[in-house]
Amino acid sequence: MxxxxxxxxxxxxxxxxxxxxxxxxxxxxxxxxxxxxxxxxxxxxxxxxxxxxxxxxxxxxxxxxxxxxxxxxxxxxxxxxxxxxxxxxxxxxxxxxxxxxxxxxxxxxxxxxxxxxxxxxxxxxRPSFERSELPMRGEGLSRETVEVLGADWVVYGVSMGNPHAVIFVEGPTRPFAEASGGALAVHPLFPEGANVEFVRLIGEREVEVTVYERGCGITQACGTGACAVAAVLARDRGWTGRELSVRLPGGVLTVFVDAVTGEIRLTGxxxxxxxxxxxxxxx
Missing domain, CATH: 3.10.310.10 (Diaminopimelate Epimerase; Chain A, domain 1)
Known part of the structure; x- marks a missing residue:
């Protein structure tokens, strides 16, 4: 070096x-x-x-x-x-x-x-929801309910070349990340750990996200995390063909998911x- x-x-x-x-x-x-x-x-x-x-x-x-x-x-x-x-x-x-x-x-x-x-x-x-590519233990759809610190969490596994666990919550996202992000990032469901996105829907094509990154903790922003959130919303809610505003502690990233190819474009x-x-x- x-x-x-x-x-x-x-x-x-x-x-x-x-x-x-x-x-x-x-x-x-x-x-x-x-x-x-x-x-x-x-x-x-x-x-x-x-x-x-x-x-x-x-x-x-x-x-x-x-x-x-x-x-x-x-x-x-x-x-x-x-x-x-x-x-x-x-x-x-x-x-x-x-x-x-x-x-x-x-x-x-x-x-x-x-x-x-x-x-x-x-x-x-394109994102991958294949468990083997995350990797994520289990079979079938990359969605699991796991118990961490006495609470049940619905976790969506997504790979953007690195593993992500997307979780939708009600209310401000940072308290959830502070309380449970560390435990979820090293949950046995993810053998190599995962970046954990806590997501709140706040408007039309707009979300608030706080990310607990494996190896870093809570960060001001996470580009692949914003893409992972957009991937889940595209698959489950059909949010494609328009930009998604992802509000992170450090500012806003925009993510576009192509409705035909599923390719993701990140701008910031x-x-x-x-x-x-x-x-x-x-x-």
């Missing part, structure tokens, strides 16, 4: 982007860098690598603040695409980036006067916070 880094955030979900020579980062080093008191502070690290895959310009590897490696991160990928443009690695407004969940198409809005802020859209592909902002250099002990 090289010494220079950049810090970005997407609706408050913040990341350090570093250049790497290999895909593996030491877990303790990741934890130290992400610590908000004694490190730089972040929800995760995005490692930028070269790629030989045809049609892609770089590879993104994600590490959570606890050192674990998820397959995909929607907010992180928006920041990563913004970073590539700022570095001058491409002058294209549309390009693909390799991830552990496969290549993802990124589209940048034309640059504003402040190049440190950018609106980015991602082609996230990315912002450069600052550039920095790592001391020798963290390289």
């Amino acid at each position: 090289r010494s220079a880094f950049r810090k970005f955030h997407g609706l408050g979900n913040d990341f350090l982007i570093v250049e790497g020579d290999c895909e593996e980062l030491d877990r303790e080093r990741v934890i130290a860098l992400c610590d908000r008191h004694t490190g730089v502070g972040a929800d995760g690290i995005l490692l930028r690598l070269g790629s030989d895959e045809p049609g892609v310009i770089a590879r993104m590897v994600v590490y959570n603040a606890d050192g674990s490696r998820p397959q995909m991160c929607g907010n992180g990928l928006r920041c990563f695409a913004h970073h590539l443009a700022l570095r001058g690695e491409t002058t294209l407004l549309e390009f693909s980036v390799a991830t552990d969940a496969g290549p993802k198409r990124c589209t940048l809005a034309p640059s504003a006067p402040d190049a440190g802020r950018r609106l980015v859209s991602l082609d996230m592909g 902002p990315s912002e450069l916070v600052y550039d920095g250099f790592l001391p020798e002990r963290w390289r």
